[in-house]
Amino acid sequence: MKQGHRYGLHRVLEPQGAMPQPAWRIDNTMDVYANEILIDVETLNIDSASFAQIREAEAGDPARIGAHMQRIVAERGKHHNPVTGSGGMLIGRVRTVGADLAGRIDLRPGDRIATLVSLSLTPLTIDEILSLDVKTGQADIKGQAILFESGLYAKLPDDLPDRMALAVLDVCGAPAQTEKLVRPGDTVVILGAGGKSGSLVLAQARRSAGPAGKIFAVEYGEAACDALRELGWADEVLTLDCTRPVDVLTAVERATGGRMADVTINCVNLPGTEMSSILATREEGTVYFFSMATSFTAAALGAEGVGKDVTMIVGNGYTRGHAMLALQLVREEPKLREMFASKYGA
Amino acid sequence: MKQGHRYGLHRVLEPQGAMPQPAWRIDNTMDVYANEILIDVETLNIDSASFAQIREAEAGDPARIGAHMQRIVAERGKHHNPVTGSGGMLIGRVRTVGADLAGRIDLRPGDRIATLVSLSLTPLTIDEILSLDVKTGQADIKGQAILFESGLYAKLPDDLPDRMALAVLDVCGAPAQTEKLVRPGDTVVILGAGGKSGSLVLAQARRSAGPAGKIFAVEYGEAACDALRELGWADEVLTLDCTRPVDVLTAVERATGGRMADVTINCVNLPGTEMSSILATREEGTVYFFSMATSFTAAALGAEGVGKDVTMIVGNGYTRGHAMLALQLVREEPKLREMFASKYGA
Numbered sequence A, B: 001m002k003q004g005h006r007y008g009l010h011r012v013l014e015p016q017g018a019m020p021q022p023a024w025r026i027d028n029t030m031d032v033y034a035n036e037i038l039i040d041v042e043t044l045n046i047d048s049a050s051f052a053q054i055r056e057a058e059a060g061d062p063a064r065i066g067a068h069m070q071r072i073v074a075e076r077g078k079h080h081n082p083v084t085g086s087g088g089m090l091i092g093r094v095r096t097v098g099a100d101l102a103g104r105i106d107l108r109p110g111d112r113i114a115t116l117v118s119l120s121l122t123p124l125t126i127d128e129i130l131s132l133d134v135k136t137g138q139a140d141i142k143g144q145a146i147l148f149e150s151g152l153y154a155k156l157p158d159d160l161p162d163r164m165a166l167a168v169l170d171v172c173g174a175p176a177q178t179e180k181l182v183r184p185g186d187t188v189v190i191l192g193a194g195g196k197s198g199s200l201v202l203a204q205a206r207r208s209a210g211p212a213g214k215i216f217a218v219e220y221g222e223a224a225c226d227a228l229r230e231l232g233w234a235d236e237v238l239t240l241d242c243t244r245p246v247d248v249l250t251a252v253e254r255a256t257g258g259r260m261a262d263v264t265i266n267c268v269n270l271p272g273t274e275m276s277s278i279l280a281t282r283e284e285g286t287v288y289f290f291s292m293a294t295s296f297t298a299a300a301l302g303a304e305g306v307g308k309d310v311t312m313i314v315g316n317g318y319t320r321g322h323a324m325l326a327l328q329l330v331r332e333e334p335k336l337r338e339m340f341a342s343k344y345g346a
């Protein structure tokens, strides 16, 4: 077996010198290198922005959508939508663990895994599309994929339905970062606490802050706020539009008695919520931006603009142990499991 | 005099409910509120990323650059570059201290100050551009500006030339953050170490890391690299293009003997350097993005794509004591002072 680069540089075809993710085309020959993992793919979970674009381009026709997906992979060697720039994740069964990795990692042929790196950098072949769910963007296929030595994965749990596991794994970085950032006794504000990442963050923040901590969950919709009150982890649920920083500032000032948050975690899926996050946080506190809709300059200049000395952290999707922590949280908190089950089928 | 909001909300025109920084357009009527400061502007210091964009768009022609700047201010009521999202800062002379602030702050009419909040949120008028330095992005103008109650400023020091002080104050957040992040014995990689912020960061990193630390300065141009070697603070100066992550990875691997950086500080003024910053950093290390050209998604997805558990920090321009620290550094390090003097006149 040949030896490849741990970041998959040996697979980059075009342009030379690029990393696999930004590369236009990568080598998807299913000829495994000594430090790669070969996977028989079962299901592709196309990123929702990407799938929406393809569905629209093909007028919602499943056969045409499938052909479109196959064209992308044939052209680029990966399911990297050239319009949206995004990928997705996959589920599959390990076929081969490269000689250099065998024994060094916890995978064996036959294990079922989800990849935790984007499809936009994953060498992929699609032999056949077996079925396609036009609503969710999940496709069962016959095909293969390669995971690089640096590639992240999680073994699929036996005790959780695949779809639920996928939804949890998609946002598993958020609760893991929460566990790193929140200390006992902290005051924590969670923006967008009713969503997938938000509810995991809420459960973890309650654990990490402990009984002496104060947790404030912020959500927009009344129904979502009621659901959050049901969960019982927040000291108070605040019904607010996070794109309105002045409202958020005023409400958090009142709720915390002017103390403001030690840690604010932004899980909203809309742009324009940087300033709310900054204003909710105390001097020398921390803002964690999990939301991909965050603008770097809005955050940097926003904090400076109000003279706020806060540490602002970019939501890295990966933290060591993130998948385990998130799945464990769902196992241990029946209310969380119920919530995910109701959204993603039991 | 009318009473305004401490964060300047009373000046926001479009969209309603926004803060002055993210707002598209603010009210630049030079009619001072009771908690504002009115300034006669002398010099604008356009943010490096912003000025580079404008200069390129106008093919380096000073008259066209000036017209471009005036167009931005006419349209938005502030020098907020719609392409880069960034601003800059200014120096000027205090004309009026609002009635509510007089006596409560250390400013009087006639004092010369530099504003330490971004031009991207500062109400500004430009009556005339008197002169423009196409190399540095500094422009002498006739015009006025408003500082909100929450706005930061520094009185101009007597012992340093204005232009030099302005250049130093523009990027004073960077060395202050370096002082917070770098511990004795750390390995530090500085990308764009030859620029304004980069050279201040370099001097501070040398101090903070101490003799046991290792400092690697990365720069593009050969001349800039030679100048960095002259300074003598870096253990090694690496001549690299930071938009080529594989080159940066390889060079930093070699230079650090595979250890990689505990802290990487990005001071480059160009887009596309997120991946280089991430790859230069060790597992569980820290990347500090001072560069305003940083893309949030490129950073978040980039780190996940290579499975790198790094803490990525958004470069907040403000940290307590930042202006003093940066000016003091220039006073105490004659080589740094010389370098700024040669670029910004003695």
Ligand SMILES: NC(=O)c1ccc[n+]([C@@H]2O[C@H](COP(=O)([O-])OP(=O)(O)OC[C@H]3O[C@@H](n4cnc5c(N)ncnc54)[C@H](OP(=O)(O)O)[C@@H]3O)[C@@H](O)[C@H]2O)c1
Pocket (backbone or CB within 6 Å): A170, A171, A173, A191, A192, A193, A194, A195, A196, A197, A198, A218, A219, A220, A221, A224, A240, A241, A242, A243, A267, A268, A269, A270, A289, A290, A291, A292, A293, A315, A316, A317, A318, B300, B304
């Ligand atoms: N950093 C990473 O690695 C990473 C990985 C995956 C996802 N993400 C990002 O994380 C974010 C959240 O993802 P998710 O899957 O948790 O999304 P989600 O399930 O859709 O949750 C978003 C939540 O924000 C709420 N919300 C929307 N607008 C709001 C507003 N104006 N004020 C207050 N709350 C508001 C939504 O409430 P309603 O339902 O009532 O509208 C919803 O509860 C997304 O931006 C996603 O791109 C990041």
Ligand SMILES: NC(=O)c1ccc[n+]([C@@H]2O[C@H](COP(=O)([O-])OP(=O)(O)OC[C@H]3O[C@@H](n4cnc5c(N)ncnc54)[C@H](OP(=O)(O)O)[C@@H]3O)[C@@H](O)[C@H]2O)c1
Pocket (backbone or CB within 6 Å): A300, A304, B047, B048, B049, B050, B086, B170, B171, B173, B191, B192, B193, B194, B195, B196, B197, B198, B218, B219, B220, B221, B224, B240, B241, B242, B243, B267, B268, B269, B270, B289, B290, B291, B292, B293, B315, B316, B317, B318
């Ligand atoms: N976060 C904040 O609050 C804040 C405040 C102010 C400024 N900033 C940002 O900080 C950044 C730096 O500002 P600055 O004033 O220090 O800029 P600067 O003086 O222009 O320095 C930029 C440096 O990067 C170098 N460089 C450019 N392209 C490179 C490449 N491909 N590889 C390696 N080095 C390269 C430049 O070298 P050459 O001269 O050889 O091209 C220069 O030495 C800008 O993006 C600015 O917007 C942030």
